Amino acid sequence: MTLKKVRTAILISGRGSNMQALVEAARAPDYPAEIVLIASNRPEAPGLAWAEAQGIKTLALDHTSYATRDAFEASLQEGLDAVGTEFVALAGFMRLMTPTFVKRWHDRMINIHPSLLPSFKGLHTHARAIAAGVRISGCTVHFVRPEMDEGPIIAQAAVPVLSSDTEASLAARILEAEHTIYPTALRLVTSDRTRREGEKVIISQDVNPSPTLYSPRE
Known part of the structure; x- marks a missing residue:
């Protein structure tokens, strides 16, 4: 029987060495999570280029271009929804989330x-x-x-x-x-x-x- 993997997004702000560790682990056939998106609040984050080279979908959202934290998180949520994200892993993501966003991902987001x-x-x-x-x-x-x-x-x-x-x-x-x-x-x-x-x-x-x-x- 084929293992149903949990569709997981990883959020980064820099080079994403922990992201790379998660991606490499998820390559195993018996690993229960599938990495479907790498997202960053910094478009210049080196980890985005690495993910693209691995053929993983990426999303760059410059948080400084948003008037409010809520507006930034709305765009992030839209990106997560677009790939059917079920779980989120923060890997050097240097942004504090609003209580509303955290509540949406309660027990489905780790750091x-x-x-x-x-x-x-x-x-x-x-x-x-x-x-x-x-x-x-x-x-x-x-x-x-x-x-x-x-x-x-x-x-x-x-x-x-x-x-x-x-x-x-x-x-x-x-x-x-x-x-x-x-x-x-x-x-x-x-x-x-x-x-x-x-x-x-x-x-x-x-x-x-x-x-x-x-x-x-x-």
């Missing part, structure tokens, strides 16, 4: 953040983690809620913070972890292997969504 939420929400996460002296950082995939970097956690990966780390070196190691857990999380939520109890995600017992990733010792 990846470069920290172990609820710690270090917002920007400059790696610099803040180093400044705080934490020994472990990482990344989190979560369902999107109207508040920034809020929502039920689907998967996390832990990465040690070394005394020798700079913001750049920590970011590079965490990005590797992101490329591992984001495809895993998307697989989980598009294959009915998760359910929610309140704002907590319950995952099938035979799945480990959050591998611990180790780096070389100092």
Whole structure:
């Protein structure tokens, strides 16, 4: 029997390395999501050119050309509807969504953040983690809620913070972890292997969504 794949759009603002990880994972015949659109709020985003080269439909919407956030999201929604989008994955999409848009995609939109939420929400996460002296950082995939970097956690990966780390070196190691857990999380939520109890995600017992990733010792 042919697997019915969930039609998924990915939203980016830059080079889209997590987008590429999701696209590569979705090439597998047994992967439950099909990437049907790559959309960006920045027409110059390098990730759009990569997606076009892969034969994936793209949509560029310059958010600065819209008078309001609602107007921008209306055009985005039109683009999502045009390809029959059923699920949305944010991959470095640097725009906060309005509560109306988030509600429309409730439990059908996920995001990846470069920290172990609820710690270090917002920007400059790696610099803040180093400044705080934490020994472990990482990344989190979560369902999107109207508040920034809020929502039920689907998967996390832990990465040690070394005394020798700079913001750049920590970011590079965490990005590797992101490329591992984001495809895993998307697989989980598009294959009915998760359910929610309140704002907590319950995952099938035979799945480990959050591998611990180790780096070389100092």
